[in-house]
Structure formats: C-alpha cells, structure tokens
Amino acid sequence: GAGVSQSPSNKVTEKGKDVELRCDPISGHTALYWYRQSLGQGLEFLIYFQGNSAPDKSGLPSDRFSAERTGGSVSTLTIQRTQQEDSAVYLCASSLLFLASSYEQYFGPGTRLTVT
Amino acid sequence: KNQVEQSPQSLIILEGKNCTLQCNYTVSPFSNLRWYKQDTGRGPVSLTIMTFSENTKSNGRYTATLDADTKQSSLHITASQLSDSASYICVVSATSGGYNKLIFGAGTRLAVHP
Numbered sequence: 001g002a003g004v005s006q007s008p009s010n011k012v013t014e015k016g017k018d019v020e021l022r023c024d025p026i027s028g029h030t031a032l033y034w035y036r037q038s039l040g041q042g043l044e045f046l047i048y049f050q051g052n053s054a055p056d057k058s059g060l061p062s063d064r065f066s067a068e069r070t071g072g073s074v075s076t077l078t079i080q081r082t083q084q085e086d087s088a089v090y091l092c093a094s095s096l097l098f099l100a101s102s103y104e105q106y107f108g109p110g111t112r113l114t115v116t
Numbered sequence: 117k118n119q120v121e122q123s124p125q126s127l128i129i130l131e132g133k134n135c136t137l138q139c140n141y142t143v144s145p146f147s148n149l150r151w152y153k154q155d156t157g158r159g160p161v162s163l164t165i166m167t168f169s170e171n172t173k174s175n176g177r178y179t180a181t182l183d184a185d186t187k188q189s190s191l192h193i194t195a196s197q198l199s200d201s202a203s204y205i206c207v208v209s210a211t212s213g214g215y216n217k218l219i220f221g222a223g224t225r226l227a228v229h230p
Contacts, residue, residue, distance in 0.1 A: 045218050
C-alpha cells in the first residue's frame with residue numbers, strides 16, 4: 001500500500017520567503033509527526049497531531065513555524081520569513097495512534113529545504 | 117529533565133564483526149523505547165519497539181535489550197554487513213494521561229568497512 005508521501009522533495013528558497021511543506025500520511029493513521037534534521041545532526045521533534053489537533057507545539061523552533069492538519073489527513077508545515085538556519089530535511093511520519101501506544105511509526109522520504 | 121543519551125557517537129567496524137550500541141535515558145513516565153535505523157538521505161525505519169515489561173527483542177541480526185531499572189537499552193548487531201552502515205537512533209516515549217512526549221537520542225553513526 002501507499003506509504004507516507006511528502007512534497008516537494010526538494011525546495012530552494014530565498015531568505016525571507018515563506019514556504020509550505022506538505023505531508024500525506026498513510027490512510028487511516030490518526031497521528032502525524034513533523035521532524036527536522038539538519039546536516040549531520042539527529043532528529044529534532046517539531047510537532048505532532050492527534051487527529052486535527054496539536055496538543056504540544058513547544059517543539060516548534062520559533063513563531064515563524066506553524067503547522068495545520070485538516071480532515072485528519074494532509075498536513076502542511078509553514079515556515080514564514082525563512083532564514084538560512086532553517087535549511088534542513090523536514091521529515092513527516094504517521095502512525096495509527098500516537099507512538100506511546102506502541103504503534104509502528106512510518107516515515108516519509110522528507111523534504112530537503114535550502115534557504116539561500 | 118527528560119533525556120536520551122547514545123554512545124558511542126560514531127563507530128567503525130569490519131564486515132562480519134559484531135557491535136553493541138548503547139542508549140541511556142532519564143525519561144519519566146516511561147512508555148516505550150524504539151530503535152530506528154536511518155540510512156543516509158532516507159527516513160528512519162523502525163527496528164524494534166520495547167515496552168516496560170520486555171527485556172529482549174530481536175529482529176533478524178538486530179537484538180535490543182532493555183533494563184527498565186537502570187534505564188539502559190542496547191542494540192546488538194551480529195555478523196555486520198556493509199548495508200548496516202547507517203545512523204541508529206534511540207527514541208523514548210513518555211506518556212501520562214494527556215501528556216505525551218517523544219525524546220530522541222542524537223544517534224550513533226555506524227560505518228561497516230569491508
């Protein structure tokens with residue numbers, strides 16, 4: 001079956017521009033997660049959704065970052081006024097229920113964002 | 117403070133050899149612990165999931181152990197192959213009522229050489 005998909009796969013943008021990253025989770029998965037991974041660094045947990053709600057937004061690096069999920073499916077991560085330090089691979093993952101329930105988590109291929 | 121620490125940071129071994137990666141955590145309340153493998157340029161792939169009551173879990177040549185008393189986990193790789201070269205990430209879930217957190221280790225970068 002179809003896995004988690006993300007678009008675009010690569011995005012180059014100029015500093016100061018806004019970008020939108022999209023994640024399509026596996027059908028039926030209620031939990032959706034966004035992560036960031038800078039070059040050579042570990043995964044940084046940004047935010048997760050249970051259905052359409054995001055109980056904990058404390059992982060978002062700044063108020064330039066926002067995320068939404070509608071219809072319990074597709075999610076978009078928006079970065080406003082991008083900065084060079086935002087350059088990273090943004091990974092999305094989904095699971096049937098939130099991870100603490102020991103459900104398997106499946107990752108998408110990521111979006112590589114480069115801010116010039 | 118909830119933390120997950122992995123060691124070593126990086127490791128080089130020869131093909132066919134065994135190795136053990138460590139994960140120590142100070143996470144409460146503990147829910148489960150996962151090991152992921154992440155190939156360069158790819159998303160992480162789950163290797164094992166262990167709950168509080170599980171001590172050992174195997175997935176092919178990968179064996180994870182968990183000591184909930186000492187809050188330590190290890191991932192043992194036997195008869196390593198070149199394809200085992202990747203980053204291995206330890207992730208601990210903490211949950212209590214409506215409180216859910218995921219705490220990631222920084223990963224161990226493993227290189228298997230011929």
